[in-house]
Amino acid sequence: MKEMTTKLLKLMQLQTFLKIELKYFELFKYLSEKVAKKRKRKPKKYTRKKKEKDFGDWIEQKSKEFAEEMEGIGKRFSVQLEREAKKWEKEESEWWFRTFGFMGPIIGSVFGLVFILFGVWILNFINLPLKNSFITAISSFIFTNIHWFFAIFIFFGYSTYLSKKLPKTYWIISPFIQIVGAIFIIWISIWFLNIINVYANNNVIAHISNFLYLNLWEIFLFLLILGYFIIFTKRILNIH
Numbered sequence: 001m002k003e004m005t006t007k008l009l010k011l012m013q014l015q016t017f018l019k020i021e022l023k024y025f026e027l028f029k030y031l032s033e034k035v036a037k038k039r040k041r042k043p044k045k046y047t048r049k050k051k052e053k054d055f056g057d058w059i060e061q062k063s064k065e066f067a068e069e070m071e072g073i074g075k076r077f078s079v080q081l082e083r084e085a086k087k088w089e090k091e092e093s094e095w096w097f098r099t100f101g102f103m104g105p106i107i108g109s110v111f112g113l114v115f116i117l118f119g120v121w122i123l124n125f126i127n128l129p130l131k132n133s134f135i136t137a138i139s140s141f142i143f144t145n146i147h148w149f150f151a152i153f154i155f156f157g158y159s160t161y162l163s164k165k166l167p168k169t170y171w172i173i174s175p176f177i178q179i180v181g182a183i184f185i186i187w188i189s190i191w192f193l194n195i196i197n198v199y200a201n202n203n204v205i206a207h208i209s210n211f212l213y214l215n216l217w218e219i220f221l222f223l224l225i226l227g228y229f230i231i232f233t234k235r236i237l238n239i240h
Contacts, residue, residue, distance in 0.1 A: 097160075097161060097164050102161070104157070104161060105153075105154055105157025105158045105160070105161050106154065106157070108153065108157050109150055109153035109154045109157050112149075112150075112153040113146070113149065113150050113153065116142060116146065116149055117143075117146070119142075120139045120142050120143055123135055123138065123139045124139055127139070133199075134195070134199060137195045137198070138192075138195065141191055141192075141195065145191075152181075152184050155177075155180065156177070156181065159173070159177040171231060171235070174231070175224065175227030175228050175230075175231050176224060176227075178227060179220060179223045179224045179227055182223060183216065183219070183220050183223075186212055186216065186219065187216065189212070190209050190212050190213050190216075193205050193208060193209040193212075194209050197209065
């Protein structure tokens with residue numbers, strides 16, 4: 001009797017379990033049919049991976065477009081900034097020469113001279129505790145040749161003045177002015193090479209400085225001829 005009761009209980013439990021499973025099966029079947037109908041009625045165009053890929057491509061495309069747009073803005077801004085800087089420089093230069101006129105280059109040269117002397121004083125002040133012979137040689141070179149620095153300031157000051165006063169005919173003397181500037185830089189370089197060579201004692205440096213010093217006039221004439229050849233060629237070919 002006890003065994004029979006146990007079997008009945010198990011049978012009832014199994015029946016209950018089967019009913020629950022049947023309900024779940026029917027629910028699953030119902031949902032499957034609904035999904036199938038939905039797919040049949042409105043099929044999905046893209047899979048999930050496809051959507052993710054398309055979204056990634058869209059983001060990448062928009063990023064590229066944004067980067068290109070920002071690059072374009074940056075270029076336009078830099079061009080505008082350069083244009084404004086040149087405009088400001090031109091206005092400032094015109095203001096200087098308009099205000100001081102013919103005396104402008106002399107006043108500017110005096111300011112340049114004061115600036116160089118102040119630099120020499122700073123070098124000497126720094127060198128007081130150091131007692132460095134190299135710094136002493138540099139400051140001595142600048143102080144000894146201060147009149148040449150003043151002369152070159154006046155020279156370039158008046159060349160700029162002439163470029164403002166005679167813009168159409170300035171091209172005739174522009175190669176000469178540029179070559180004078182180049183020779184002045186070479187001359188300073190020779191002196192600095194000599195100062196360096198006092199401590200380095202290098203034969204190569206000595207040969208270079210001696211060659212430049214002995215052939216300074218030849219270099220000047222060569223560069224002058226080359227400069228006028230280039231400028232006349234440009235004007236003949238109408239190259240700006």
